[in-house]
Amino acid sequence: ESGLEVVSNFQNNISTFDIQRGDVVVQDSTTGLVCFTCIFVEGSQSLGCSIEYLCTRTEYNGQLNITRPLGSQNVTKCIDGIYVCDYNISFYDIEHDGVISNQPAYQLIQHSIDGLSSSIMSSSSLSSSPSLSSSSLSQTSMTMSST
Helix, strand or coil, X not given: CCCXXXXXXXXXXXXXXXXXXXXEEEEECCCCEEEEEEXXXXXXXXXXXXXXXXXXXXXXXXXXXXXXXXXXXXXXXXXXXXXXXXXXXXXXXXXXXXXXXXXXXXXXXXXXXXXXCHHHHHCCCEEECCEECCCCEEEEEEEECCC
């Protein structure tokens, strides 16, 4: 016995997803302007990403699809009208054939967003589309019901 012990901290995480990471940044809490970013692996053939967000305290939720120029490493789109809440946010690949993956590539759980006042959210029931601050956003939807 040689006494040699090999210890490795290397973890081999193999993923078939094109999205490497997702980020969310509040740009203006007065208007609830929030920017979503999808960061893709190098060489990705994905057409873009689909993002779903769900407030963990209410039924307020939304979804947006972001298309990207082939070869760009990341895409960011901003929308306003997002309310203060802790959100579960899921980022999905939009495959090269236009199909949205049925499994999230990346998730943010209980992600706190400092957006519009929650008093506005609790006083009404609405179904609307938030305003877009970018023209290449192909689809956005948002719904909210007070309970």
